[in-house]
Amino acid sequence: MLELYENALDVPEILSRWYRDEAQNNYGAYLPFVGTVRDEGGIEGLSFDIYEPMLERWFQRWQAQAKREGAVVKMAHSKGDVMVHESSYIAAVFSPKRRVALTLINAFVEEFKASAPIWKYDLKNGARIYAKERSTPIAGSGILGETP
C-alpha cells in the first residue's frame, strides 16, 4: 500500500492503522521507519515533488519482492510543503520473523533514497530551492549527455 498526502503525515494515525490492519495476519515483526524534517541549515521546511506513476511502479516492485519473502511493505509520503519537526515519510515492513523485517527495511529505505522519483526542495527565506547537492542521480543517469 502506497499512500501519498498533501503536506505533513499524521504519524500516530498511520502507524496505528497499519498495525491494526495487519494485527490478525500472523506477522511476528512490524518495523516502520519514520522520517522527520530536521531543523538544520536555517530551513523553514522541505517541499517534495513526486512523479506518481513511476513511484507507483517502483513501489509495486518492492511489494512483489516482499511477498516473495512472506512479507508486506507499506509506504506513506508527503507532497508539497512539510515544515521543520513534521514528518514526510513512513516505510514499514511486516514479516513473520524479525530477520526478514530488519534486512528488508534497510534495503527498502536505502534504495528509496537512491531511486524513488521524488524531488526535495529546501524552504528558506520564502524560496523553494532544489536540494541538488543532497540528491542522487538515478542509476544510469546521463545517457542524454553522451552525444557531442
Place this chain on the structure above:
Amino acid sequence: MLELYENALDVPEILSRWYRDEAQNNYGAYLPFVGTVRDEGGIEGLSFDIYEPMLERWFQRWQAQAKREGAVVKMAHSKGDVMVHESSYIAAVFSPKRRVALTLINAFVEEFKASAPIWKYDLKNGARIYAKERSTPIAGSGILGETP
C-alpha cells in the same frame, strides 16, 4: 526509557506517545520494532519472566551507547501472558540521521535476543512450558558446570 507492562502492549498508544515525546527534539529518524506473538505450534500464547534489575542495567548500557551516537533508544516489554496476535515487545531508536537508526535497531534487537534476561514460555493446553529449544545461553554460560 524502559517500560514493563503486565500482559500485552498497547502498541498504538506506545508508538504514538514516543513519537510525540520526541517530536521537537530534531531527530530525523524514528525506527520502532514491534514483536507480536505468532499463531504457530498450537500455542494459545506466550508468557514472559523478566529479571528486572539486570534488564534495567542491560538497557542502560544501550542507552549510553545510543547517546554516544547522538541517538535515543526506548523499549517496552510484557511480563506474564501475551496471547496469539498480541504484542509483547517494542524497541525503538530515534537518531538525527537514518543510517545510525538502521544500524542501531538491528544491533539492539539482535543483542536483545541473545542476552536480555527474559525467559519465554509457551502457553499450550493450559500449561506454561519453558521454550528451551528457542532460547539462547547468555555468552559465558556454563562456568558452574566446569568442575567435576
Place this chain on the structure above:
Amino acid sequence: MVRIEFLGPIAKESVEMEATNLKEVANRLSDESEIKEWLQICAVAVNDTLVSSLDTPLKSGDRVSLLPPVCGG
C-alpha cells in the same frame, strides 16, 4: 511525434518532436542551453520505464521523461 517531459526541478514545459530513437532526442535537446546541464545528470524513462541506451527506439505517442537526481524521505 514523441513528447518530452521534464520532471521535478527542471523549469521547462513539455515539448513534442519527431524522433525514432533516443539519440535523436538527445541531439535536439543538446541544442537548448537551458536544458544542457540537466542532460548529464538525468535518468531517462520511456513511457514510465527507465531506459539505459540511446539506441532505445521510439514510436509516435511515446512519452520520454527526464528524471533529475532524487531525494525522497
Place this chain on the structure above:
Amino acid sequence: MVRIEFLGPIAKESVEMEATNLKEVANRLSDESEIKEWLQICAVAVNDTLVSSLDTPLKSGDRVSLLPPVCGG
C-alpha cells in the same frame, strides 16, 4: 553467607551457603541432581553483574544468580 538465586524457569527456591568464591558454589550445587543439568547452560551473575570465572571471589551478603538461556521479544 552468600545467597544463590535461580532465575526464570529453574524450579528451585533460593538457598544460602558459606562460600568464598564461585568454585565453592559450583561444587556444592553439582551435588544437587535437580540443578545439575542447569549448571551447564546457565550464565552467572554476582550482585547482578555477569561474571566469567570460577575464581570470582565472594563475600558475605553477595547474591549469586543463575540465568538460564534467554528468549525475549
